[in-house]
Amino acid sequence: MIPWHADTNHILGSSQTDSLATPRPHKSAAVLIAIPPLTRSISQAATRSSPSCCCLQSPTRQSQARRSSSTHPPAAAARGRDDDTSARDPPGDEDGNGDDDDKGDGAGGRRDGPAPGGEAQERQPRRLAPIASSRTAKWYYSAFHNVTAMVGAGVLGLPFAMSQLGWGLGTVVIVMSFVITLYTLWQMVEMHEMVPGRRFDRYHELGQYAFGDRLGLWIIVPQQLIVEVGTDIVYMVTGGQCLRKFHDLVCHGRCPNIRLTYWIMIFGSVHFPLSQFPNFNSISAVSAAAAAVMSLTYSMIAFFASVVKGTTQSTAIAVDYGLKASTSTGKAFGVLNALGAVAFAYAGHNVVLEIQATIPSSPETPSKKPMWRGVVVAYAIVALCYFCVAFGGYYAFGNSVEPNVLISLERPRWLIAAANLMVVVHVVGSYQVYAMPVFDMIETVLVKKHKFTPGIRLRLIARSAYVAATMFIGMTFPFFDGLLGFFGGFGFAPTTYYVRHSIKISLTLLP
Template identity: 35%
Template sequence: MGEGECFKAETVLLNYSDASLKPPLSPLLIHIDPVLIPSESDPCTSNSQQDHHPKDAWLPITESRNGNAYYAAFHILNSNIGFQALMLPVAFATLGWAWGTVCLSVAFVWQLYAIFLLVQLHESVPGIRHSRYLFLAMAAFGKRLGKVGALFPVMYLSGGTCVMLIITGGGTIKLLLKTLCENDDGKTCNADALSGVECYLVFTCVAILIAQLPNLNSMAMVSLVGAVTSITYCTLIWVLSVKKGRPSNVSYTSSQSHQSTSVAKITEVLNAIGTIMLAFRGHNVLLEIQGTLPSNFEQTTKKPMRRAVSISYVLIGLCVFPLAIAGFWAYGNQIKDEGLLSWFLEFEKKQMTKLSMGVMYVLVIIHCLSSYQIYAMPVFDNLEIRYTSIKNERCPGLVRRCLRLLFGGLTFFIAVTFPFLPKLAALLGGITLVPVTYAYPCFMWLSLNNHRPRSRGILWCFNLALGSLGMLLSALLLAAAIKTLAHKGLNANFFKP
């Protein structure tokens, strides 16, 4: 069999790469059959190196598989640490010291366990690499059920997170300009100040300019910058909060009102638990990050990826736990719902110099720009899968740039249209992030390991219980978010960022 015939064979399409699947948004999907595994006698395979269908080299996630554990760690840090962790002291204000610490510890261990499951599942079948979360879900649950259960969560956690980053980054640009423009008497100069829409546009233009880097592996240095900036501003906030001391009237009693009904108290507790669970993210791009690592039939990507996860989560733990504990210690139940960053800058405004506040804002903006690249990559990849499946050729550079520009314009339009989207974070997170992070990895492990001996053992039951608990929590957090919105209302400031 010649080389050209090898690449035309359906066996090659099925076994060499998940990138050979039809695009997830297409109704036509190639069925993944784990029985079809390349053999040593197959002339289309190599004993030393796992060859791949050429389409792997056409797509931005799998275009370059020359990454290493350190690059993967940069990507994980950049996609996991962020402004959502600054909300943790708000959760502690409701739960208190003991329950807040317990819930944060459980959530940290739970999502870390789910990450190691995903790392294991990336190459759970010899010869097949699941380099995309959505394709792994379809391989585990079947193409229809996997598509129904994972398509919206994965697409929202990519595109929706980019919209959130535009809102956060653009809003921070506006705050930066206001801070730099503010005079000593507290008055601001508004003559040349940018509007909210213009700040969003500036952020989006810079983000799309950076997004012209060809593939995920080429963005390793961008992720390194994002990781350094996020660790820096998170560390600065909790260190300065402790250094400056507590307000005289700080209190650590629960922020719940004694006059609240039982239902209201339960809702507040669930919202606090949801805030803690939503502080951990990035599972929807973990397989994509692992897809940048090289592998062959003798050596898989599991060992370097475990090393990358271990390195990154030591640093994540050193950021998340001090943020929650030190932030609550410094401000107690006085902290507002906007989170630690807003409260810290407001409370310490008179004690901080204009330069210090500006540096803090710049760090947040740089991290948002860097994080945008990681979360946008699965969308770029899916758009190019659609193009290559139709044209059966590599996406030209001009078309690639136009697709990324189109995505940037779309996310900008959504951000301007729905600038109140962060207020819906608990609602949308309960639908998307909680299942993808805490439940689906357990169920996918059950499905892909069901053929092995002792499939009904202790570990099987543990994953079943953990996945079911994750789905139950998703439903409870969704109900609590709906009740909170119904009670407090929503200031839907359409087109008014």
């Protein structure tokens, strides 16, 4: 068959995509068509006498070869394709994750010819990666995962953020953050399949398409790792604090005091077996329990307990609603810390593409429709939890509220103990949601760059090492409010508010 040049459809425009459907003849074929009849007869005679000379075939044989190749596609290209993504995945993307397995230079990952041998081996690491290994999720899976990713330790710190900002500025910041992040999340959902036939399953893939392979990687990956690893560290501290609070409320002074370090170790030990779940869909039950039940329940407990305390406390005890800090320097740092805490609370955007990657897609029903449906449900729950806890906690305690509002609440003791236990269950699920993209990065690099064999052994070693590292850092820096402000301002604010707008502008200006 005539050798031909195959572009990938990782680029915009119909002309490049049309070239995929009709192979373009090699230049030698064009020369043969233009030569005189005598020379062409000699060429045809030579072709008949030597069938292996594929570059001297006649146009009739060329058309027959093309029809034969279209009727009987290569087995390697037909194998390993999921039914729910075959209609939308481009040629050269047999793993169904929307990106080419053999990327060349350039933002779009173009390559200048068919992949060499070993195509199945190149596909294997991506098929085994946790993100796109399963595309069977329903719309309510995305709702569970988004609530689990967003509502968590951040909501418990919102009353403390209000104490640094006051009623006026605090209300404006929280409400405006809700509106802006909902808009930016809609942008992410739309950009997941904005290139026909391709799915951006990972945040850094979208950044690489917008800014180029190298620049996009350096812009997105460091910030995304700060967000995801930082969130897991904060959840280690949150889980340990809530376990200790639960222990103190249940024992009520009858049990010996146990240091926070040991509670963080107890909480972290739960994640060693849970981290072995292979992909997002496999932890959907954990997310459902954490999101649908725990987050809404403990948020409402915190809200009603705060309101009851605020309305029933003695009038002799005045609640101070002034700024927590007294000096100008303290107020400035308090405002910055509060802005970081609010950014941390609205930080579920960093795993949106990874969540959407688990939803099947077709030309009739693109993945953005069920994904957006799940996002709307998730944000309704977010609004209920965030506004109630932020305003109710600040109303009850003023600027004396603790960084974790549940630590400030004492009565009814059994109800507050139950709320702390629910927070523990929730952050167990949230830890896994934020850790899954990190697992995907680690395992992909180890398999593709360092030639590790994918499997249970690699998963056990790599993921256990990550859990141990985040647990150790949480034990070393168990400062809830400081970690919220630091990671919120340093990592969450850029990836949630700024970077995605830059990506949208860059993609809009692409030729």
